[in-house]
Amino acid sequence: MLAWIPLFPLLCFLVNCAWYAFGQAPRGKEKAGALIPGLIASFSIFASFLVSLVLFLKLQGLEPEQRIINQSLYNWFSVANLHVEMAFRLDALSAIFSVFITGVATLIHIYSIGYMSHDATPGKYFAYLNLFCFSMLMLILGASLPILFLGWEGVGLCSYLLIGYWYADTLKASAGKKAFVVNRIGDLGFLLGMFLIFYSFGSLDFEAVRSIVVGTAHGEGTIHGVGQGTITVICTLLFIGCMGKSAQIPLYVWLPDAMAGPTPVSALIHAATMVTSGIYLVSRLNFLYSLSPTAMSIVAITGAVTAFFAATIAIAQTDIKKVLAYSTVSQLGYMFLACGVGAYTAGVFHVITHAFFKALLFLGAGSVIHGMHDEQDILKMGGLKSKMPKTWLTFTVGLLAICGLPPFSGFFSKDEILWQAFSSPSGSVILWLLGAVTAVMTAFYMTRLYSLTFLGTPRFSENRPHTGAKVIPHQSHSFPHDGHGHGQSHESGGVHESPSLMIIPLQVLAVLSFAGGLIGIPHFSWLDHWLETVIPTHHAVSSGTAPAMEWVLMGVSIFGAAVGMIFALKLYSNLDLVSHLKTRFAPIHKLLENKWYVDEIFNFLFIRPIYQLSLALWKGFDVAVIDRLALSLGWMSERTGQTVRVIQTGSLHVYAIMTLLGLIMTVGYLMYGMA
Numbered sequence: 198m199l200a201w202i203p204l205f206p207l208l209c210f211l212v213n214c215a216w217y218a219f220g221q222a223p224r225g226k227e228k229a230g231a232l233i234p235g236l237i238a239s240f241s242i243f244a245s246f247l248v249s250l251v252l253f254l255k256l257q258g259l260e261p262e263q264r265i266i267n268q269s270l271y272n273w274f275s276v277a278n279l280h281v282e283m284a285f286r287l288d289a290l291s292a293i294f295s296v297f298i299t300g301v302a303t304l305i306h307i308y309s310i311g312y313m314s315h316d317a318t319p320g321k322y323f324a325y326l327n328l329f330c331f332s333m334l335m336l337i338l339g340a341s342l343p344i345l346f347l348g349w350e351g352v353g354l355c356s357y358l359l360i361g362y363w364y365a366d367t368l369k370a371s372a373g374k375k376a377f378v379v380n381r382i383g384d385l386g387f388l389l390g391m392f393l394i395f396y397s398f399g400s401l402d403f404e405a406v407r408s409i410v411v412g413t414a415h416g417e418g419t420i421h422g423v424g425q426g427t428i429t430v431i432c433t434l435l436f437i438g439c440m441g442k443s444a445q446i447p448l449y450v451w452l453p454d455a456m457a458g459p460t461p462v463s464a465l466i467h468a469a470t471m472v473t474s475g476i477y478l479v480s481r482l483n484f485l486y487s488l489s490p491t492a493m494s495i496v497a498i499t500g501a502v503t504a505f506f507a508a509t510i511a512i513a514q515t516d517i518k519k520v521l522a523y524s525t526v527s528q529l530g531y532m533f534l535a536c537g538v539g540a541y542t543a544g545v546f547h548v549i550t551h552a553f554f555k556a557l558l559f560l561g562a563g564s565v566i567h568g569m570h571d572e573q574d575i576l577k578m579g580g581l582k583s584k585m586p587k588t589w590l591t592f593t594v595g596l597l598a599i600c601g602l603p604p605f606s607g608f609f610s611k612d613e614i615l616w617q618a619f620s621s622p623s624g625s626v627i628l629w630l631l632g633a634v635t636a637v638m639t640a641f642y643m644t645r646l647y648s649l650t651f652l653g654t655p656r657f658s659e660n661r662p663h664t665g666a667k668v669i670p671h672q673s674h675s676f677p678h679d680g681h682g683h684g685q686s687h688e689s690g691g692v693h694e695s696p697s698l699m700i701i702p703l704q705v706l707a708v709l710s711f712a713g714g715l716i717g718i719p720h721f722s723w724l725d726h727w728l729e730t731v732i733p734t735h736h737a738v739s740s741g742t743a744p745a746m747e748w749v750l751m752g753v754s755i756f757g758a759a760v761g762m763i764f765a766l767k768l769y770s771n772l773d774l775v776s777h778l779k780t781r782f783a784p785i786h787k788l789l790e791n792k793w794y795v796d797e798i799f800n801f802l803f804i805r806p807i808y809q810l811s812l813a814l815w816k817g818f819d820v821a822v823i824d825r826l827a828l829s830l831g832w833m834s835e836r837t838g839q840t841v842r843v844i845q846t847g848s849l850h851v852y853a854i855m856t857l858l859g860l861i862m863t864v865g866y867l868m869y870g871m872a
Contacts, residue, residue: 217320383441439475497537504530
């Protein structure tokens with residue numbers, strides 16, 4: 198039964214491939230063609246959700262030590278001492294990931310039926326979406342690192358296919374390639390770490406490696422036969438892979454550009470799949486990371502710096518999806534900060550709450566784009582509260598959740614991370630300060646987005662043509678708008694609310710974003726107890742930390758979020774003042790608007806030199822040496838052939854005479870030798 202969780206989306210991927218190849222509606226009648234593949238895809242992932250939920254409830258009825266379900270399908274491959282089974286394992290960690298991934302993905306699939314109703318190739322879109330979910334489920338359910346890596350590479354492939362879904366647009370195709378290439382850099386670190394694990398422990402099965410580590414650990418980070426330095430190298434290499442998949446400095450640059458894909462894809466990547474892979478991997482291998490303080494420090498510092506850095510960029514972005522993209526990078530930094538200070542459960546908790554409110558925010562942004570006829574520039578919006586009341590109300594819940602105000606879900610998970618960053622033995626005041634300042638900036642830039650989009654007076658024409666993919670003229674580096682019509686011309690009309698197929702998922706996610714934090718209330722956390730068999734409980738509070746400090750820091754966090762929100766509301770109610778401040782602080786604003794010029798720096802340091810080297814090798818070696826050598830050999834072969842061809846007359850008499858002459862010469866040579 199366990200194998201059916203990933204098999205349902207895989208089978209419907211094949212069905213939708215067939216639909217795309219043979220069954221989709223003719224061009225010009227695409228509206229009718231989106232419903233059937235959408236229902237097929239939605240049914241498949243909903244079936245996976247039901248199976249996940251049934252098995253989750255089954256695990257819950259068992260004793261904590263018995264909460265494991267294994268299923269082995271067949272022997273995948275065997276090489277020397279390496280034997281890898283196509284095996285799945287469901288435990289407390291993979292079960293909860295499976296439930297929320299399939300649950301959120303089901304809502305995104307249903308939403309996509311409405312959002313992609315005008316797309317020319319819905320069968321292909323939903324096939325890719327199913328393949329994406331299959332890959333992510335393989336990643337979390339795999340009983341060994343090779344199975345996890347199969348899913349790891351699968352989500353990388355699907356991100357390339359979906360980000361560059363509208364590949365006829367060069368910029369969107371380039372965004373897909375960028376995601377693919379950057380992730381390959383991180384995956385090299387993952388592979389090396391996996392090889393080193395097998396070399397050190399003789400196995401790649403999670404449970405086998407865990408048994409070796411837990412059973413033979415002596416002292417601080419010393420395992421029988423494996424030094425702490427080796428463990429640090431393993432953890433660091435694996436974390437390089439996490440930097441790519443989960444968009445941490447310096448490999449975060451692909452994720453904001455992933456906005457080139459359809460908005461539901463952005464929601465799936467940012468909320469329920471792919472970017473959470475790194476946190477899952479570190480949490481799954483917590484027994485290794487906890488033995489290396491150095492690796493833990495690398496994870497914590499990288500997470501804290503990434504959270505702060507991405508938040509500074511989000512402040513100055515004007516594309517609604519780009520703001521949310523940098524917000525995701527920042528929130529992922531929070532999750533790694535939690536893992537780095539040993540609070541793995543807090544990191545997983547934030548993965549879950551983030552899945553709810555970030556899916557809500559992205560799908561809400563998609564509803565705005567749909568209602569605004571493909572406009573994504575928040576400077577060209579305003580006043581949508583009255584035009585799109587249902588979208589506004591659900592988006593408000595997402596805003597309050599990500600800003601961390603009680604009792605919304607983001608408050609509980611974010612504050613738990615900040616408390617652990619401050620109080621745990623591996624935490625520090627600096628890490629807490631970076632996280633706290635980031636929380637204030639998050640409240641500011643998200644309220645800025647909210648204010649410019651929904652509040653104030655409209656800054657758009659009432660009748661906007663539905664023109665599909667467009668480019669924002671004043672943003673030279675921005676991607677074409679989402680354009681779910683993909684460049685098709687549709688009827689003109691005013692700004693309008695989205696259809697029910699898009700609104701209902703928003704309402705469900707709003708409820709989850711409001712109440713989802715109840716599973717992890719500090720000191721009464723169901724999640725802590727649930728994950729205890731896989732992830733150890735949080736580190737004890739550092740000596741000298743007063744218990745009342747937790748309440749103080751909680752108050753500081755709430756106050757900071759409230760100040761950030763109020764300041765943004767006041768500031769962006771006066772756009773003339775905003776323009777004045779932009780002019781006064783133009784250099785800073787330009788720096789943040791251009792994302793600290795990181796892409797330009799990477800282009801100068803890495804991309805351009807590699808391109809120039811490739812050009813030099815092509816023209817200076819391939820063309821000048823290899824091609825000339827090959828042409829010379831070809832010329833020699835041609836001349837030799839032409840020379841020998843002279844004796845090939847086609848006359849049997851000539852061939853007979855030549856044969857006779859050859860025999861005479863041979864006999865003469867033999868007689869001469871005998872004499």
